[in-house]
Amino acid sequence: MTAPAVVLIGPPGAGKTTVGRLVAEQLDVPFTDTDELIEAEQQTSISDIFVEQGEAHFRALETDAVARAVTGGGVVAVGGGAPMTPATAQLLEPLPVAFLSVAISDAAGRIGFSGARPLLAVNPRATWTRMMGDRRPTYERLATWVVETGGRTADEVAADVVAKLSQS
Ligand SMILES: Nc1ncnc2c1ncn2[C@@H]1O[C@H](COP(=O)(O)OP(=O)(O)O)[C@@H](O)[C@H]1O
Numbered sequence: 001m002t003a004p005a006v007v008l009i010g011p012p013g014a015g016k017t018t019v020g021r022l023v024a025e026q027l028d029v030p031f032t033d034t035d036e037l038i039e040a041e042q043q044t045s046i047s048d049i050f051v052e053q054g055e056a057h058f059r060a061l062e063t064d065a066v067a068r069a070v071t072g073g074g075v076v077a078v079g080g081g082a083p084m085t086p087a088t089a090q091l092l093e094p095l096p097v098a099f100l101s102v103a104i105s106d107a108a109g110r111i112g113f114s115g116a117r118p119l120l121a122v123n124p125r126a127t128w129t130r131m132m133g134d135r136r137p138t139y140e141r142l143a144t145w146v147v148e149t150g151g152r153t154a155d156e157v158a159a160d161v162v163a164k165l166s167q168s
């Protein structure tokens, strides 16, 4: 097992998938997004897994995907809800973790709350805000670094993550 360079956590729209890919490119290490891993392995979309098999099944797949992804030594982006599953949080606790922080105004502008994120399909702004309230303490507890993403491009956020890693 090789520890990951960094694991990115944070709410939907924080930029985990986008920034994670950029950080991995800069470090020249592999990138794994656990949602992409699940979709590739299950041969279906996250939305369809939620609809057809339910969130509990998705969370079990996610815990398994995170467990495998963090052994690969590269950069790992997880889904926004991953740290809320206790077994997944336990996997993340000893690892270098960057919490990408974002306000609702920026997140809404970035993701437009389309159907790709099933938990945000109904009343997205209120749901996002409630989710963030529930999740923020867990994100902060697991974070080695908190990286503010508001008003910054994904490239700027990625450069900040790389700088934080190089200083540690
Ligand atoms: N810092 C940023 N500024 C503007 N747009 C961004 C930024 N980071 C990501 N995005 C865009 O926001 C959308 C959601 O990003 P994504 O990486 O999927 O977020 P997450 O994985 O955290 O839900 C994408 O269209 C992406 O290009």
Ligand SMILES: O=C(O)C1=C[C@@H](OP(=O)(O)O)[C@@H](O)[C@H](O)C1
Pocket (backbone or CB within 6 Å): 010, 011, 012, 013, 016, 017, 035, 046, 078, 079, 080, 081, 082, 116, 117, 118, 119
């Ligand atoms: O917040 C959540 O619970 C989820 C976030 C999504 O990932 P992103 O945070 O990358 O959008 C995806 O894992 C799934 O739709 C559930």
Ligand SMILES: [Mg+2]
Pocket (backbone or CB within 6 Å): 016, 017, 018, 033, 035, 077, 078, 079
């Ligand atoms: Mg993502």
